[in-house]
Amino acid sequence: MARVNENFLKLKSGYLFPEIARRAKAFMEAHPAADVIKLGIGDVTEPLPPAVIRALHEAVDEMARRETFRGYGPEQGYEFLRNAIIEHEFRPRGVELDADEVFISDGAKCDTGNILDILGRDNKVAVVDPVYPVYVDTNVMAGHTGPADEHGRYAGLVYIPVHAENDFVPEVPNEHVDLIYLCYPNNPTGTVATRETLQKWVEYAHEHGALILFDAAYEAYITDPAIPHSIFEIDGARDVAIEFRSFSKNAGFTGTRCAFTVVPKTVQGTTSAGERVPLNSLWNRRQSTKFNGVAYIVQRGAAAVYTPEGKQQVRQLVDFYLENARLLREGLQSIGIDVYGGINAPYVWLKTPGGLSSWEFFDRLLERAHLLGTPGSGFGASGEGYFRLSAFNSREQIEEAVERLQGVDLT
Secondary structure, three states, X not given: OOOOOHHHHHOOOOOHHHHHHHHHHHHHHHOOOOOOEEOOOOOOOOOOOHHHHHHHHHHHHHHOOOXXXXXXXXXXXXXXXXXXHHHHHHHHHOXXXXXXXXXXXXXXXXXXXXXXXXXXXXXXXXXEEOOOHHHHHHHHHOOOOOOEOOOOOEOOEEEEEOOHHXXXXXXXXXXXXXXXXXXXXXXXXXXXXXXXXXXXXXXXXXXXXXXXXXXXOOHHHOOOOOOOOOHHHOOOHHHOEEEEEEOHHHHOOOOOOOEEEEOOOOOEEEOOOOOEEEHHHHHHHHHXXXXXXXXXXXXXXXXXXXXXXXXXXXXXXXXXXXXXXXXXXXXXXXXXXXXXXXXXXXXXXXXXXXXOOHHHHHHHHHHHHOEEOEEHHHHOHHHXXXXXXXXXXXXXXXXXXXXXXXXXOOO
């Protein structure tokens, strides 16, 4: 009989969001008349920008003609998209990249998990707590951890707690680690990292020979001009960091699937014998072996994001969700709830009122207001007593949600 990967058996119950879906389904089956508004999973609701739709249609037409039909494309992505990314995302911020340092993929979530394929099993891994669950769960699956304790923390990982008392700023570890996961703007807390904070992490990585895995999937939501959009805006970062980006939350590609990862040719790892190896070539080999690339049609749609019309339309989308976040944030504040995030990010992170646990507040919010959110404890032990609401929804639904919040007792 085939042996299973027993590391999967270490995972706590189910992945957070399917567990929320299961509980929500049970509630709605028991209360079929309830009109539940979903503010949990960070899935966009607004249509793709018109410039993207036009490019997708044109690309489909190309595929209908022999002279413009395309089969297998480059696993790393077409140069027209990689060059557009460099020209519009990085060069204006003083970051110079080569096209072969940018890899097009079908999602930042996929890449943050798949990157472990090129990294060894004996690395000491640090995560900010609370944290996007994929970072932890993929390390568990890969056998990089021991079992979880009663708080859900896994042996072998270094947890760096952030909470209101330290202004959600993670301190660099006082011990050696090899891999560091950073996500800014942060999911789930909606907070951002200053240039000074990121500089400390880059300096730590240089001192310890560590690698920063920097998830910048929400960078389009940064409104403060002093906040860096890319880790590579920090001096020395291109020698110690890999950056993950996505078209999902800015251009609405959650169902279309397109993202990219930047692996500078100067970032290296070491073998057990101490030999230094460029990670760019390893990632290229991994992608070429396990991935056939993103569809040409989708890449043409992504490239349209960088046209003058596309940039304006994407900005309108981002501003729409940021306004939703403002409405949620101010609505919660009006009933005396402590709120964080929601300014440079599409997520509002709140302190549960009345000493309720995260899951207790989940149940109360669902039962009394028919609103669905995400318990903070699902993002890690330090998320206990907090709760995340997503601004990804229609304006009508957000306004209704605010009315419900203000019309019930949640304490």
